[in-house]
Amino acid sequence: MFQDRLEIGLSWLAGQRLAMQRLLERLVRQSSFTQDPSGVNAVVSMIEAELSRIGLKGTRIPSTRFGDHLYFESAAKGEVAFLVGHTDTVFPRRSFEGFVLQGDFAVGPGVFDMKGGLVVAVFALEALARAALLRHIPLRGMFVSDEEVGSPDSQPHMRARAAGAACALCLESGRAGDAIVTERKGVACVEIEARGVGAHAGNEHDKGRNAVWSLARLVDRAQSLTDYARGVTVNVGVFQGGTTKNTVPEQARAEVDLRYRTEEDGEATYRALEAAAQTAAVDGTQIHLVRSAWRPPMTRSEASAALAAEYGRCQEESGLGSGEAPLSGGGSDACTTSALGIPSIDGLGPRGAGFHTIEERVDIASLVPKATALARFLSRRAVADDQVGSEAAGPA
Template identity: 50%
Template structure:
């Protein structure tokens, strides 16, 4: 495949890449400001302070901004170009999030060492937001941004399942041509085309309290009932079918000499298809009914499917190939990532039929840990890949 610049008689791609190179020096100072602003999902004021920094950073010619107030979560931001309204059939979305998993005071470093930059959110995913911003700034510099039918979305609740933002993101996405998600870049720059669906349920067991010595037979042990439930639902895991069930939290009881009246657990489950997700939910409900009837405890299942799978389709494969060509042109790897177990907002937009790819942020490792880092050099490469992709797609 020829380089897009070779087909561009006006040299627009070359000029945009030169503009991006001039913007390189802005990236680390901008990223430092964003990383030093704590934005733990549950610290809503912090998430909104981070949103204010994004509002400032994305103040570019050709972008209008809208703030979507969060309900019990941080606010969300949407930027649109004028062409978004003029060319609905060619719309594309660039998606990120500005919340992180680190509570205030738990991981607050900015530690560059050579090509490695360690810090909270550098990979997941403030680095990806810097990539989007720098690429769009370069396109604005050469007058190309306004003609591209783009919407940029950054949500404030992705790390807690996009429980509030998913409805408006899906509403914005319906009918779009493509969505590119700038979550953490993987080793060898592989591009994500598949993610499992995710779900979560909380299970409450209600028994009957009694003195463990004098009136044991009169009690109904909620912990025992829940233990039987846990054993039953863990057995729903089927690795060959891609279904995993994990009881990750459990609590109950009050004292050792009291038959416990209350117990609860929280379950995370992952699956390959919407049908498999429903199979898991029905399995939880059936186990609750049967074990409740056998033990006399009431067992209530609350929750269910959170994100449907990001499934690999012909349309998403075409999107992958188009972006991969731009990645190769920038000197990045272009391979396809194996199935990913974790969900993202790529799942969110895929659920309404929008082709989506993911993992387009800077290369790094350790997200959700205190070892989170990026390779600094990959920032500029990801910017170049996005510029190349957007301009090549505009010409296609």
């Protein structure tokens, strides 16, 4: 019965390429840099309106630092599929703007990472609603506003709301050949501050204590902690300090990116960085470290591999490729669900290239088949009427 209904939704979805493109253009033209809460909230409002229109109950979770996080759920009870995504991008206003069509591709900020994935989710869910299936599918999901900086605010909310889910599906940027991501490195951001004593560089050089010197000594030690054989990398990506060339600098700061294949390696690398800071600080200076974000690795398991195979069959039925992608060095919120023991897969968004660059682009032709694959997968989790809550309403 449910599969007969599905064909109604998929027939509708097959003709939605232009509508998907139009929603994507609206989302992309609205800047949503992580550090711009008003811009992010504008995107959240667009998605919230789309979900409400198709009958999904949404809740906005306010943040004091970022835009709102958007949680949603269906009324059906059973083994929950949890959808994962984010509404923020890495592009500040005016750094990269617009939405430009180039053949089958669209170019714009966040078009691939990951507003295209949001569009895939919305249209897959609407197809299920039009087939009168959505109300039968145990579904929860969360689109966060701080993913691009490591999800420091949203992680506790994600953990609380994803707990107990049977699987997690992350709509991040699609991979070549539609390969499914089953493992990612963990990612941490460490903020470092060195404090010294300011002084005139000519008259009282001996009274100064150079914070830049201390931090520079730490940079060399930090970079040497990289161990490619273990899959551990350390990157000092930001270094700032001092005021003028003729002043002994009393302050310097750096931002460090850590990547690791296991939680144990991540913790060991951070402890090594702390130890290096102690030996790097010259007399009269101090170096302080703060973990501003910490994302666990997404670990491949038998359950997640089986989930990838099941989803891959839905992709193949939708005219897409399948298989597992190689280990990804980039993190995502699927790392959070994976750490909860939930079988998690990622990279289910549309195909494209150039994420985090001004060449970021998405393959418009992949939007419909990617949404079709998601709708197929979710439809197979539908439950009988007696497991649907009385609050179910709308076209779902």
